Amino acid sequence: MSMKPQTDVLIIGAGPTGLVLALWLHHQGVKVHIVDQANAPANKSRAIVVHARIVELYRQLGISEDLLALGYKLPATNVWVDGQHKANIPIASSGRELTPYPFMFSVPQDEHEKMLEKRLLGVGVQVQRGTKLQGFVDHGSNITATLFHEGDETSTTHEASFIVGCDGAHSAVRHTIGAKYEGDTYKPLFYIADIEGEAEKLFNGEAHLILTNRSYFNLIVPYNTSGHARLVGITTLNNDMNPNADSPDHDNKITFEDVRPQILDTVPIKLNKVNWFSTYRSHHRIADKFRSGRAFLVGDAAHIHSPVGGQGMNTGIMDSINLAWKLATVLKQTQMSDEAKHQLLESYESERRAFALKILQTTDTGFTTLTSQGVLGYILRNWLIPLGFPLAMKFEFARKRIFQGVSQLICSYRGSSLSQPDAGVVQSGDRLPWVRIGEEDNFSTLCDLCWQVHVYGEPGPQLGQWAQKAGAKLFTFPWNDQYAEAGLIQNAVYLLRPDQYIAGIFEGLSVESRLDEYLLARGLC
Template identity: 60%
Template sequence: MPQTDVLIVGAGPTGLVLALWLHKQGINFHIVDQAEAPAKNSRALVIQSRNLELYRQLDLTDEILQHGHKLSATNLWADGRHRTRIPLDKFGCDLTPYPFLTILPQDNHERLLENRLNSLGAFVQRRTQLLDFVDHGASVTANLLSETDGSKTTWEAAYIVGCDGAHSAVRHGIHAKYEGDTYAPLFYIVDIDGGDGPLFNEEAHLTLTRGQFLLLLPYSQKRHVRLVGTTLSKDGSLDEHKDQQQQVTVDDVMPQIKDALNVETIKVNWFSTYRSHHRVADKFRANRAFIIGDAAHIHSPVGGQGMNTGIMDAINLAWKLATVLKPSSMTEEAKDQLLGSYEAERRAFALKLVESTDRGFTMVSSNDWIPYILRRWVLPYVAPLIPYFPSVGKEIFRTGSQLILSYRGSFLSQAAGTSGDIQPGDRLPWAKTKQGDNFSSIQYITWQVHVYGDSRPDIMEWCKRRNIRLSVFDWDEQHGKVGLQQDAAYLLRPDHYIAGIFAGDLMETQLDEYFSSRGLTC
C-alpha cells in the first residue's frame, strides 16, 4: 500500500500552494486531481497583497509579478459618467510592499505553481478520482481511481486534505453540511482584445447602469481585459430567475457590453456564464480529514476574495500539519489542539467574508429599493469623496487586500498583557525605514522573534537555546507610526501573524509560558 504524510485531493491553486508549503517544510505528500491538465480558462483573476507577502516564503512573489499585471487604481462609473478614481497605490503605500492588485488569470497562476512544484521533483497525479476514504483514528486510507486505465489504488496517509472544489468528495466524506444559497443573477465572463476608449487604460473599472453590474479588469498592457457582468432581461432589468436554465450567448449580452463600454467593435476570445454561490461548510475538519478553499467556502465575485482566501487556508494549515508530523515531544492532545485552531481561525474568517461580500454584491446588483437607492443616488456621490479621506481609503485597501485579517482570540494568540493598536493575532505590520524593511525575514517558515530597539541578553540567549530565529531592528520613528512598541519582543508564528507581544523584565519566562501552556515545541 503506498504511503504518504498528507494526501492532497485537488490541484487548483489551494492544493498546489499546500503542496509547495509542505515541501518547503520537509513533509511528504501525494497530490491528485481529476483534470487532465491545469485549467485552460479561469474566473479568478486577482491576487491580493497579503498573498504576495506570504509568497515570499517560497520566493514566488517576483515570478508572480513578472507574469501578472499591476493594478494601481480602480474607477467607478454610474449611468455612463465617470464618478471617481480610487488610487490603490496611494492608500496602500504605507501598509505593504505591494500596494496594488495583481491581475493574473487563474489558469496562468496554476501553471506557474505547478511548474514550481515540478521543478522540485514533485508531480500531480492527474486523471485520478477520490472514490472514498476511511479515517482509522491514527491514519487514513483512501481509494483512488485512475481514469487513464481504470485501475484502483489504496493510499495510506497520516492526513487527507480536500482541495477539490464546491463538489468536494472529502467534504462529503466528513459529512459536512454546505449551507448557503445561490445568487439570483446569471453572471457572464468575457475575455476581449483591442478595445479603445477611456475604460481601456490598464486600470479597473466598475460600471453601474440601471440593474447592470459590470467589472472590467485588464491583465496586460495590450488592451487585453476580462469583463464580469450580470445578464439583463429583455425589459432591461436584472435577470433574477435563478431556477431557470438559461441559454445565454455572447450575442445576447454584447449590446449591453458595448453600451456600457461605449465601443462599437470588440474582439471576443472567450465567453462563459455561471451562477455564483455563497456557502460555508459547518465544519472544516473531522479528525484527520480537512477541507480548504472552495471545498469549505465559496463567495460572490465582489472583491476578488475567493481564491485568495483558499490560498490563505492552505498556508494556515500547512505549517500546523508540518508541526505535528515532525518528531517532537508534543502530546496527542497538544497536536489535536493545534490542528483544531485551523478550523477555529479560518472558518470564523470565512463566515465574516461571506457576510461582507454578500452585502457588497447585493448593493451593486440587487433591484430591491434600498440597494437601488444606494447604488443610484448614494454611491455615485459618496465615492468621489474617498480620495479626500486617506484614513477611509486605507481602511478600504486593508480590507480588500486581506491585510486586516486577524486571529485575535485564537488559541495561538497571547490573551492579554499588551496595549496599543497592534495585538496578538494581528498581521505583523510592515515598516520601511532607511535601513530597509522589517519583512526581510518573512521568507522563513518558522517561529521567529522580532525586537525593534534594544534586545535583552536573556532574549538572545532564549532564542539561541530554543533555536528560534531572532531579528533585531534599530528603532526608527516609522516603527512607532505603524504601532510597534520599542524594545518589546514580538513572537511570530510561521505564517507571520503575531502570537504574542512581550515586554519588561520577565520576557523569557513569558515566552516559555507561551509554549509550555500550549504544548508546543519549536
C-alpha cells in the same frame, strides 16, 4: 494495511489552494501527494485578482517576484453610471504605508497555477492528473483513500497521515466527512468573458465599474494596457418572464452572442476577439466544519463567496498557508502530546472559519446591496459608490481601512488559542505591521518559514540564548519613531508564528520564562 503511510498529506485538488499547500508543506519537509481530476492544467483565466497579503506570503518561498512578473498592477478604478463617467479612483499605491505591495494586481488564474505547478515540479512533486477521490476511511491513526484513475479506469488505495480537500465547491472530501455547506445561490446569472478589444475610454489599462439604474453592472479588469481584459456582468436573460430562467440547462446554452447586445448597450467597445466565455451562478456558502479527524477542507471546498472584491481565491490560499505549518508541526515534532497536536490542528478551523465567515458576510452584503432594486441599491449605485467612495479615498484613515479590508491585511486571529492575551493598538493574532526605514524593511526576515522573535530596540541579555534553545530566529531592529507610529512597542519581544502572525507580545522582566510558558502551554516545546 501498512504501518507507515505512503504519504504524510494527500491533497485532493490542484488549483491554487492545493498547489500552495503542497509547496508550503514540501518546504517544511513534509511528504505530499497531490491529485486532480482534470487531465491537464486549467486553460481559463477564472479568478484574476491577487491581493497584497498573498504576495507578502509568497515572499516566504521566493515566488512573489515570479507572480508579479506574470500580471499587471491596476493603476485606477473608474465608476460609470448609465453611461456617465462619475469617478476616477487611483489605486496604484493606495496601501503605500502598509505593505511592500501597495496595489491591486491582476493575473489570470491559469497562469498563476502554471507558475505554482512549475515550482512544485522543480522540487520533485508532480500532480497526478486524471485522478479523482472516490472516498476515504479515517482509521484514527491514518487515512486510506480510494483513488479512481480515469485513464485506465482502475482504482487504487493510498494511505496518508492526513487528507486535505482542495477540490472545490463539489468537494468529495466535504461529502465524505458529512459537512453541511450552508448558504444560498444568488438569483442573478453572471457572464464572464476573456476579451480583446478597443475603446479609448474603457480599454485604457484601468479597471471600470459600469452601473445602471436597472440593478445590472459590468466590471472590466484589464490584464494589460493593450485591450486585453476580463469582462464580468449580470445577464438579463434570466428574468422572471422566462420560465426556464433558473434551470442549469438554460444557463449552459447561453452563448456570448446571446449577451452581446446587452454588453454593447452598456459597454461601448469594439470587440476583436473573445478568448472564452461562460455563465455561472454565484453562491455564498460555508461548511459547518473545516475539519473532521484527519481530514481538512480548504478554499472553495470550505467556503465560496460572491465575486465582490475578488476574495475567494485569496481566502483559500490563506487557508492553505495557515494549515501547512500546523500540519508540518504535528508531523515533525514527535515530542508533542496527542492533546497538543489536536489543539493545534483545531486552531485551523477556529481561525480560518471565523475569517471566512466574516468575508462571506461582507461580500454578501455588498453584492446584495449592489444589485438591489430598492431605494438603498439606487442610492448606492448613484451616489455612494460614485461620490462617497472617491471622497473617502482622499482621507488617509479611510484609505488605509479600505485597502486593509480589500487586501486581507486586516485578517487577525485575536482570541485564538495560539494568541497570547494582551492589549494595545497591535495585538497578538494580528499580522505584523510592515515598516520601512530607508531601504530596509522588517519583512525582509520573514522569508524564513519558521518561528521568529522580533525586538524593536534593545533585546534582553538572555534572549538570544533562549531563541537558540527554542529553535526560533531572533532579529533586532534599532529603534525608530516609525515603529511607534505603526503601533510597535520599544524593546518589547514579538513572538511570530511561521505564517507571520503575532503569537505573543512580551514586555518587562522574565521575558524568557513567559516565552517558555507560552510554548509549554501549547505543547510546542
